[in-house]
Amino acid sequence: MNAKEIEILRTIKTSISQRDLASKLNISLGKVNQIINELKKQKFLDENNNITSKTKIYFESHHPKNAIILAAGYGMRMVPINTEEPKGLLEVKGETLIERLIKQLHEVGIKDIKIVVGFMKEHYEFLIDKYNVDLVVNTRYKDWNNIYSLYMVNDVIANTYVLPCDVWFKNNPFSTVEDESWYLFGEEVVTGSDWQVKNNGKVRFKASNGNKMIGLAYINSMHGKIISKRLEEMIKKEQRTSFWEDALEDRKDFLLSGKVIDDDTHAEINSYEQLLDLDSGSTHLKNDAIEIIENILKVNKKDIHNIHTLKKGMTNRSFIFTVNNKRYIMRIPGEGTDKLIDRREEYDVYQRVKKEPYTETILYLNPDNGYKISEFLENTRNSDSNNVQDVKESMNVLRKFHSQNYQVDHTFDLWKQIDFYESLRKTASAYRDYEEIKDWVLKLKPFIEDNVTKWSLCHIDANYDNFLIDQNNNVFLIDWEYAGMQDPDLDIAMYAIYAGYTKEKIDQLINIYYENKVSENIRYKIYAYVAVGGLLWSNWCEYKQSLGLDFGEYSLAQYRYAKEYSKLVLNYLEKKNDKNK
The missing domain is CATH 1.10.10 (Arc Repressor Mutant, subunit A)
Incomplete structure (x- = not known):
């Protein structure tokens, strides 16, 4: 029927x-x-x-049997709210999004509800007692789109509603009676959809400007078997970037019928601005980050537009926003950052360098929690560590900074930092020969200390991504949170290991910085710093991994630097000692 x-x-x-x-x-x-x-x-x-x-x-x-709510994702577009709550628990008109959906399901007699959770999963725990739902934990939400969440419960897809946690319906979209499977589309025509719903409910392929996909579907037992099989095949093929809706598509055919909902009867809450539009009184709009922006720029939250994540960094979560047609960046420190970075020390560094033309313009920096607002550097790009001209321009700025000989009251102590990161991870290293390699690295300490010729403020985090180049070839050096007193040659080594350089590339980098005037001892001291930096960041990665963050090949590469370059320098020192006997 x-x-x-x-x-x-x-x-x-x-x-x-x-x-x-x-x-x-x-x-x-x-x-x-x-x-x-x-x-x-x-x-x-x-x-x-x-x-x-x-x-x-x-x-x-023909009464629907169950429902699956997908609530595992980061909700990265919900910055800055997603630093406090997962988006399914955002409040709209006095109730959370997910609770409204659960209540609407209960209204049509559906009590068998599975909620697939991941990011901030603990925040959803109260739903078990309050609504007798089942929570299914997706531990792979960081690496996959929502296809993996549905795959985890694919054995129960039969006469089932599948829906996201971040959609709000004015009227109950569920029914006590269903027969044909369907997928819900909006009236709105958008460029991101390839599908158009015809008057007869058929869904046709359209290369652009199709109906907006809402994310809600009813799947009967027949189509449940088909979708379950497709999900299994897609998971085997490691289709991590796919959404579950991709299992409904086969070239230019769409598996289910289409159902269209009026645009004024629903809202998908994917951003701060969408929440503001739907419910300007939501308690979640009272956000620390937004209030800081209001106070610093002297604006109202309604004047803040185009909020979106810049990128998911290794340490912080940053987002771009626009006020009065000017763009800014706000940094919100990431998980565990308070243990790694002294924000008071960072504040002191910015006080030293804030007037330099090669740094970003800081409008606000809280020395207690690390919240930061800076002007967005328009028409810039990250430097390319494989472009020799970019490297030269970056080293020119680094050399200029070092020559200014800034002084602060704190030091970035490499050796203490290695021990500190070891203590944070609270377990033995995953590398079997770690203790041996650490011993090799520690043996480099006397050689390094004997060859330090200058001690000044250094950037420490001299990643090529932190060098920005504008259209006039002006170079900016940003993100000074690790900066402290150190040997300037350490910054050269840090640039090299972030760039993943081979020895040939490292030598080229040293020659560029020193303009082909470097002694053998200094060159090998920089190799030693490559080893020390490699061990340092390898420990940092292991600590971060204990928090559930995995940096893949980067972590392994850092450990290889520690192993290979400590051996290289120790062999050099041994030969040097033999010659002096």
Whole structure:
């Protein structure tokens, strides 16, 4: 039975006129008459337009059985709110998004509800006792889109509603009776959708400007088997960037029928601005980061636009926003950052360098929690560590900074930092020969200390990504949170290991910085710093991994630097000692 027939059977029992039926269901009076005559012929209606026992049996046998709510993702577009709550728990008009959905499911008799959680999973725990739902934990939400979440419960997809946690419906979108599978689309035509819903409910491929995909679907048992199989195949193929809806697509065919909802009866909450538009009184709009922006720039939250994540950094979560047609960046320190960085020391560094033309313009920096607002550097790009000219320009700025000989009251102590990161991870290193390699690295300490010729403020985090180049070839050095007193040659080594340089590239970098005037001892001291820096950041990666963050090949590369370059320098020192005997 199709959706229109079901709707007429569900509605006609209220003794509504056929004209009113046509208006309510948005179909012609002639179509209503046609459907009613067909329902009478099939004995679903009697001659007086009353539903029959056959209809009642049909309703009972076609009641949806369960629901799956997908709530595992980061919700990165919800910055800065997603630093406090997962988006399913955002409050709209006095209730959280996910609780409204659960209540609407309960209204149509659906109590078997599984919620797939991941990011901030603990925040959803209260739903178990309050609504008797099942929480399914997706530990791979960081590496996969929501396809993996649905895959985890693919064995229960049969007469099932599948829906996201971040959509708000004015009216209950669920029903006590379903038959055909369907996917919900919005009236809005958007460039990101390849699918257009026709008047007959068929979904047709359209290369651009299709109906907006809402994320809610009803999947009957027949289509559940098909989708379950497709999900398994996609997971085997490691299709990490796919969404579960990709399992509905096969070239230019869409597996399910389309159902269209009026744009003014629903809202997808994917950003701070969408929440503001839907409910300007939501308690979640009272956010620390937003209040800081309001106070520093002297604006109202309604003046803050185009909020979006800059990138998910290794340490922080940063987002861009626009006020009065000017762009800014706000940094919110990431998980565990308070243990790694002294924000008071960072504040002192910025006080030293803030007037330099090669640094970003800082409007606000809180020395207690690390929140920072800076002007966005327009028309810039990250330097390319494989572009010799970019490297030269970057080293020119680094050399200029070092020559200014800035002084602060704190030191970035490499050796203490290595021990500090070891203590944070609280377990033995995952590398079997760690203790041996650490011993090699520690043996480099006397050689390094004997060859330090200058002690000044250094950037420490001289990653090529932290060098920005504008259209006029002006170079900016940003993100000074690790900066402290050190040997300037350490910055050269840090640039090299962040760039993943081979020895040949490291030598080229040294020659560029020193303009081909470097002694053998200094060159090997920089190699030693490569080893020390490698061990340092390897420990940093292991600590971060204990928090659930994995940096893949970067982590392994740092350990290799520690191993290979400590051996290189120790062999050099051994040969040097032999010559001096």
